[in-house]
Amino acid sequence: MVATLSEHDASALLAFVSEVRALDDPLPFPPRLLAGLRALIAARDVSYSELDPVERSSILQVEHNADGEDVIYRVDECWPDDERDLWWSIRHTHPACDYRSASGDWTTALKVSDFVTLREFRRTAIYDAFYRGEIDHWLDVGLVPEPRRTRVFIFTRFDEDDFGEHDRLVAALLQPHLAQRAEEAEAALQAAEALAEIEDGSIEEARRIVLCSAAGVIEFGSASSRALLERYRVLENGRVTTTLLARRELNVRDGDRMLQVRIAPTDNLHVLMLEERDRRAEMLTGREREVLEQVVIGKGNDAVALELGIAPATVAKHLEHAYGKLGVHNRTAAAALLDSRR
Numbered sequence: 128m129v130a131t132l133s134e135h136d137a138s139a140l141l142a143f144v145s146e147v148r149a150l151d152d153p154l155p156f157p158p159r160l161l162a163g164l165r166a167l168i169a170a171r172d173v174s175y176s177e178l179d180p181v182e183r184s185s186i187l188q189v190e191h192n193a194d195g196e197d198v199i200y201r202v203d204e205c206w207p208d209d210e211r212d213l214w215w216s217i218r219h220t221h222p223a224c225d226y227r228s229a230s231g232d233w234t235t236a237l238k239v240s241d242f243v244t245l246r247e248f249r250r251t252a253i254y255d256a257f258y259r260g261e262i263d264h265w266l267d268v269g270l271v272p273e274p275r276r277t278r279v280f281i282f283t284r285f286d287e288d289d290f291g292e293h294d295r296l297v298a299a300l301l302q303p304h305l306a307q308r309a310e311e312a313e314a315a316l317q318a319a320e321a322l323a324e325i326e327d328g329s330i331e332e333a334r335r336i337v338l339c340s341a342a343g344v345i346e347f348g349s350a351s352s353r354a355l356l357e358r359y360r361v362l363e364n365g366r367v368t369t370t371l372l373a374r375r376e377l378n379v380r381d382g383d384r385m386l387q388v389r390i391a392p393t394d395n396l397h398v399l400m401l402e403e404r405d406r407r408a409e410m411l412t413g414r415e416r417e418v419l420e421q422v423v424i425g426k427g428n429d430a431v432a433l434e435l436g437i438a439p440a441t442v443a444k445h446l447e448h449a450y451g452k453l454g455v456h457n458r459t460a461a462a463a464l465l466d467s468r469r
Contacts, residue, residue, distance in 0.1 A: 130292035132300075136167075140297065143167060144304045155312035156189055156280075156305070158197030165191055167301070168266070168294045170282035180228070181275050181420040183215040183434075217252040219436035223267060228435075231413030233269035233277060234306075236298035240264065240289050266290040268298040270306050274408075274416060280305065310375060310389075318391035318398035335401035343367040346396065355401055359386040372397050383407055405464050410452045418445040423462035 177186035188200040222242035269279035337348035343366035359379040432439040
């Protein structure tokens with residue numbers, strides 16, 4: 128049966144999207160936004176989770192609970208070391224998490240019941256250690272992953288019915304708006320940080336910041352930053368094109384290299400944040416990237432296999448595929464390519 132939205136639901140969703148666009152908060156997804164999500168997708172708890180799969184740590188956890196309690200945890204405040212180590216060691220037993228890591232698909236709305244029955248879920252190691260008596264049903268949807276950051280919105284229920292196709296549809300419709308909110312909030316934060324660094328003279332060359340007027344006249348920019356814009360033909364007659372300034376992001380390709388330009392307006396200026404990347408790293412699957420990230424920081428194949436819950440031979444096969452896609456033959460060269468994306 129194909130899920131559809133009623134007129135009331137569509138109106139509520141549009142009203143929420145309008146609130147997201149007007150949200151003025153340094154936190155991309157504060158608890159009040161999660162409360163709005165809970166009003167659209169009935170759940171006991173709603174959370175936003177940012178994790179670093181390389182360091183195996185938490186970056187940010189924001190929660191809105193059924194009892195009205197709002198919680199924000201930064202870095203690894205949400206769990207002690209032994210609990211964190213346990214969670215990462217059995218993370219692969221979570222059906223949805225394992226699928227996302229292996230496939231690289233983080234933006235599709237998924238339910239745990241897409242993979243296993245409730246009885247089977249209750250037999251998993253991660254359910255027994257962390258969810259028993261708290262969670263029975265799980266729906267999540269995420270943002271495009273980065274090498275060292277995954278971002279997911281999680282809806283959970285306990286002692287009630289599973290999420291339905293209507294809930295999945297709402298999550299899928301919300302995903303692009305949540306992604307846009309993340310981009311805008313991050314660009315605004317980076318712009319503010321860049322301006323502060325420029326003012327106190329501590330800005331690093333590697334940040335590659337350019338300031339220009341609404342007409343595209345460059346007011347601040349190092350020689351290397353200007354050279355990047357010239358090389359990728361972003362400038363016209365020495366000015367940033369007005370077409371670019373009307374956008375929030377532009378990716379310009381040149382062979383295996385790509386220049387990402389993120390644009391954030393602030394006061395009377397536009398802040399351009401430049402990042403040059405190697406496109407080959409983008410061809411990796413989620414699992415290949417996860418394995419490679421662990422390997423390039425010095426972990427052996429056996430250690431990676433143990434932590435990811437896969438066979439050493441599978442680790443070797445992922446590395447073989449990754450090296451082939453990157454056009455390299457060793458860990459040092461692979462690390463250099465991955466580092467160009469950070």
